[in-house]
Amino acid sequence: MDERRPSLHPAVAEIRRAVRAALADLDPKATVVVALSGGADSLALAAAVAFEAPRARRDALAVIVDHGLQEASAAVAASAAETARGLGLAVRVVRVDVGDEGGPEAAARSARYGALRTEAAERAPAVIVTGHTLDDQAETVLLGLARGSGAASLQGMAAVSDLDGIPLVRPLLDVRRETTRAACTAQGLSWWDDPHNTDDRFARVRVRERVLPALEAEIGPGIAEALARTATQLREDAAAFDEMIAETIEDIVEPAEAGIAVSVAALAANPAALRHRIIRHVVAAEFHQSLTRAQTLEVARLVTHWTGQGPIDLPGCRAARVGGRIEITAR
């Protein structure tokens, strides 16, 4: 008789490894709240959490948010709940009311994260884990690149972020979407295919179904991994910049009437990348507005190409060079 244990499917092993590594870095007492949509990504994640959490002596819970937006949503939620119970997880199905602020997608997202946060807060200390994959990351980076929106969106999603005081963890950011499907299949788990994921009115769906495959075919394989790696690298750079900005700002920004003032000499002494970030940062911090690149460059020209130009109107404020200072004041 062959006494060897049946070998673990590589996809299941990879996802368990990713979950184990993510859990190892967290508060050892934290309950793991798995955000479960019923799709393959979060189902594979839930299965790995169901396996790993007890081994790490942690409580775990699957939370399924029913947005009530599609006719079948209650049935989808109930089926995901049954699957999660079958995995040995405690389960909560939360029905939310989705408003329409910022459009249906944004409203659903905000209701979803609100509900997940509430469930986690009730079990504090707790962390929320989601099933975002490397493919989600690559799509996010490509969409950000197309918008020309700079490091803020090119850096994609963080592996660990903060949801109003609750850690939001994405253990599968290095895992391909096809691996989550393979893991579900290997464990006999049937998942739900969200019709939104194939609705090509959404730019993300077009990127997923046409753009990334075309790039892979034309430029070579490994594009998704390369985009995800770029995000990680930019995230590191952005963290370093944030630190430098925080240190620099303390020394060079001072209050002015109805706003703030920044020393021209200090701005000039900094490299352009830091100068531009400082300008954007002070406007965001003081006036809660986000400057476009063109607006940022116009303010920077008050420092680098000063020819006596007049004040610059910006969203919610105005920038002017007054003596040795750039004054940014309310308007």
Ligand SMILES: Nc1ncnc2c1ncn2[C@@H]1O[C@H](COP(=O)(O)OP(=O)(O)OP(=O)(O)O)[C@@H](O)[C@H]1O
């Ligand atoms: N209805 C839901 N209930 C619980 N968790 C969900 C639900 N929908 C999505 N999630 C969680 O969010 C992850 C990402 O899902 P999806 O890609 O559909 O969302 P998105 O809107 O594209 O991303 P984001 O949540 O970052 O806006 C899933 O893997 C899952 O962990």
